[in-house]
Amino acid sequence: MTENTNSISARLKLCGKYFKSPQYAWFVAVTGMVIVSVCEPLVPALLKPLLDKGFVSGDLNVWLVPVALIGIFITRSVGSFIAQIALAKIANHGVLQMRLKLFDKLLKTDAKLYSEESAGSIINTMIHETQAGANLMVNSLLTLGRDSLTLLALLAFLIYTNWQLIVVVGLLFPALFWTIRKTTNRLGRLNQESLDSNDRLAYAIEENVLAYREIRLQGAQKQQADRFQLLSTQTFRLFMKAMTASALITPLTQILSALALSAVISFALIQSNTNGTTVGEFAAFVTGMLMLVAPIKHLSEVVGPMNRGLTSLERAIYFMDRYPNERGGSYRSNRLNGLIEYTSTSVTFPEMDHPAIVDINLTIQPGQTVAFVGASGAGKTTLVNVLPRWISPSSGSIKIDHVSIDQYDLEFLRHQIGMVSQHVIVMNDSLFNNVCLGQIPDKNKAIRCLESANLGEWLMQLPQGIDTIVGHNASKLSGGQKQRLAIARAMYKDSPILILDEATSALDNESERLVQEALNRLSSGRTTLIVAHRLSTIEKADLIVVMDKGRIVEKGQHRDLLEKKNLYHTLFNSKSNSDEI
Ligand SMILES: Nc1ncnc2c1ncn2[C@@H]1O[C@H](COP(=O)(O)OP(=O)(O)OP(=O)(O)O)[C@@H](O)[C@H]1O
Numbered sequence: 001m002t003e004n005t006n007s008i009s010a011r012l013k014l015c016g017k018y019f020k021s022p023q024y025a026w027f028v029a030v031t032g033m034v035i036v037s038v039c040e041p042l043v044p045a046l047l048k049p050l051l052d053k054g055f056v057s058g059d060l061n062v063w064l065v066p067v068a069l070i071g072i073f074i075t076r077s078v079g080s081f082i083a084q085i086a087l088a089k090i091a092n093h094g095v096l097q098m099r100l101k102l103f104d105k106l107l108k109t110d111a112k113l114y115s116e117e118s119a120g121s122i123i124n125t126m127i128h129e130t131q132a133g134a135n136l137m138v139n140s141l142l143t144l145g146r147d148s149l150t151l152l153a154l155l156a157f158l159i160y161t162n163w164q165l166i167v168v169v170g171l172l173f174p175a176l177f178w179t180i181r182k183t184t185n186r187l188g189r190l191n192q193e194s195l196d197s198n199d200r201l202a203y204a205i206e207e208n209v210l211a212y213r214e215i216r217l218q219g220a221q222k223q224q225a226d227r228f229q230l231l232s233t234q235t236f237r238l239f240m241k242a243m244t245a246s247a248l249i250t251p252l253t254q255i256l257s258a259l260a261l262s263a264v265i266s267f268a269l270i271q272s273n274t275n276g277t278t279v280g281e282f283a284a285f286v287t288g289m290l291m292l293v294a295p296i297k298h299l300s301e302v303v304g305p306m307n308r309g310l311t312s313l314e315r316a317i318y319f320m321d322r323y324p325n326e327r328g329g330s331y332r333s334n335r336l337n338g339l340i341e342y343t344s345t346s347v348t349f350p351e352m353d354h355p356a357i358v359d360i361n362l363t364i365q366p367g368q369t370v371a372f373v374g375a376s377g378a379g380k381t382t383l384v385n386v387l388p389r390w391i392s393p394s395s396g397s398i399k400i401d402h403v404s405i406d407q408y409d410l411e412f413l414r415h416q417i418g419m420v421s422q423h424v425i426v427m428n429d430s431l432f433n434n435v436c437l438g439q440i441p442d443k444n445k446a447i448r449c450l451e452s453a454n455l456g457e458w459l460m461q462l463p464q465g466i467d468t469i470v471g472h473n474a475s476k477l478s479g480g481q482k483q484r485l486a487i488a489r490a491m492y493k494d495s496p497i498l499i500l501d502e503a504t505s506a507l508d509n510e511s512e513r514l515v516q517e518a519l520n521r522l523s524s525g526r527t528t529l530i531v532a533h534r535l536s537t538i539e540k541a542d543l544i545v546v547m548d549k550g551r552i553v554e555k556g557q558h559r560d561l562l563e564k565k566n567l568y569h570t571l572f573n574s575k576s577n578s579d580e581i
C-alpha cells in the first residue's frame with residue numbers, strides 16, 4: 001500500500017469523483033447546511049434586544065423572543081435533517097458506484113490480483129472499507145460544511161457586534177491549525193497501518209475457515225490461536241495509537257478556546273470601562289464567542305474520521321488502479337477448427353529462477369487427442385493453461401488456426417475452449433444453471449448433456465431434478481458427480497478445443513469408469529489435450545507427449561514409446577505397478 005504523502009485536498013479530489021452525483025442531493029445538502037449556519041448567530045443576536053430592551057428598559061413585546069426562538073430552532077432542525085438525508089444519499093450512491101466498479105474489476109482483472117490478494121482482503125475492501133469510508137467521509141463533510149459555515153456566520157456576527165474583540169479571537173486560529181496539521185500526518189500513517197493489520201486478521205480467519213480440518217488433524221490449534229492472538233494484539237495496539245492521536249486534538253482545542261475566552265473577557269471589561277459597551281452587547285458577544293467553541297471543536301475533530309474515511313476509500317481506489325485489466329485482441333471468427341501450434345514457447349513465473357516450460361515446439365491437428373505425461377512439476381498444467389491465456393508465455397508464440405492467441409478477443413477465445421480439471425468449481429445454484437453457466441439456457445439440452453455425462457440415473461433420483469440446488473461448494477455432490485457435472489458443462493459448451501487436466505485422478509475405479517466413458521464421448525470430434533497421471537487412460541491417444549523439467553523429451557504413440565524404453569517406459573512401468581497396489 002502506498003504511503004499517504006498527498007495533501008488532504010488532493011486525496012479528497014481523488015475519492016470525490018465517486019461522490020459527485022446525484023447533483024440535486026448536493027444542492028439540498030448545501031442548502032440545508034446554509035440554513036443551519038445562518039440560524040446559529042440568530043440566537044446571540046436575540047440576546048442583545050432581550051437584555052437591553054426587555055430587561056433593562058422594558059419596552060420589548062413579551063412574546064417576541066420566545067416565538068422567534070421557536071422559529072429559529074424549527075428552521076435549524078429542518079435544515080439539519082435535509083442536509084443529513086441528502087449526504088446519506090450521496091454516500092450510499094458513492095458506495096454503490098465503487099462496489100460496481102470493484103466487482104467489474106474482479107471480472108476483468110489480470111490474474112495477478114488473485115495471486116496477490118486474499119479473498120478476505122478483497123471482501124473486506126469491497127464490503128467494509130467502502131461503506132465505512134463513505135460513512136466517515138460524509139459525516140466529516142457534513143461537519144465540515146455545517147460547522148465552517150456556522151463559524152463564518154458567527155464570526156460575521158461578532159465582527160458586526162464588536163470588531164475590536166474579534167482580533168483577540170483571531171489569535172486562536174493559527175495555533176489551532178498548527179495543532180491540526182501536526183496530528184494529521186501521524187494519524188494518517190496509523191490509520192493505514194491499522195487497515196493493513198485488519199487485512200492480516202481477515203486473512204488468518206479465512207485460512208482457518210478453509211483449512212479447519214487440516215488444522216485439527218495436524219493439532220495446529222495452539223499455533224493458530226497464538227498467531228491470531230499476535231495479529232489481534234497488533235491491531236489493538238495500532239487502533240489505540242490512532243485513537244490517542246485523534247483524542248489529543250480535542251483537549252488541545254479546548255485549552256486554546258479557554259485562553260481566547262479569558263482574553264476576550266478581560267478586553268471587554270477594559271472596553272466597557274472606557275467606551276461604555278452595553279450589557280446586551282457584551283452578553284451577545286460572549287454567547288456568540290462561546291458558540292464558536294462547538295464548531296471549532298467539531299472542525300478539529302473532523303480530521304481523524306476524515307483521514308480514516310479517506311484511507312478506506314483510497315484502499316478501494318488503489319485496488320482498482322493497481323491491477324490492470326486483462327488485455328486481449330479483437331479478432332473473432334467462426335467456430336475454430338482447433339489446429340494448435342506451439343513455437344519455441346517458454347514460461348517463467350515471476351520470482352522463479354527456472355522456467356516452468358522451455359522451448360516447446362508442438363503442433364496439434366484439429367480433432368487430435370494429445371496426452372501430456374511426466375513427473376509432478378514437469379510443466380504439464382502450465383503448457384495447457386497458456387491456451388485460454390490464464391498464463392502468458394515469456395517467449396515464443398502459440399497459434400490456433402494460424403492466428404496468434406494474443407490477437408483473439410479473449411471472450412471469443414475462451415468460448416472455444418472447454419476445460420475439465422481436478423478442482424471442479426460449482427456455483428451454489430441449480431444443477432441446470434451450473435450446466436449452462438454463461439451460455440444460453442436450454443433445459444432439454446442440459447438434461448441430454450447430464451445424461452451423456454453419466455449423471456442421468458442420479459438425476460432421476462433427485463426430487464427436484466435438474467432444478468436441485470447443489471449447495472455451497474457443491475457439498476451435496478460426491479467428487480465423481482462434481483467431475484461429471486463439469487463434463488456435462490463442457491458438453492453443453494460444445495467448444496472445438498477441450499482441456500482435461502487430471503480430470504479423473506481423484507476417483508475410485510467405478511467412478512473413474514463412468515467419468516472416463518463420459519470423457520470419451522465428450523472428446524470425440526474435438527481437439528483434446530489431456531493431462532493424466534494414470535497412463536492407462538491415455539493409451540489410445542493419437543499422440544503422447546512426455547515432459548520432464550519443462551521440456552518435451554519424447555513424443556509418439558503408446559506402443560512406439562514403450563518400445564523405445566525411455567522415460568515413458570519407466571513412467572508406465574512405475575505407474576502400472578503402483579496402480580496394481
Ligand atoms: N503460479 C505459479 N507461480 C510460480 N510457479 C508456478 C506456478 N504454477 C506452477 N509453477 C511452477 O511451474 C512448474 C510446473 O508446474 P505445473 O503445474 O505445470 O506442473 P505439472 O506438470 O502440472 O505438475 P502436476 O503433475 O503435479 O500437476 C513447477 O515447478 C511449479 O512450481
Ligand SMILES: [Mg+2]
Binds near residue numbers: 380381382531
Ligand atoms: Mg498439473
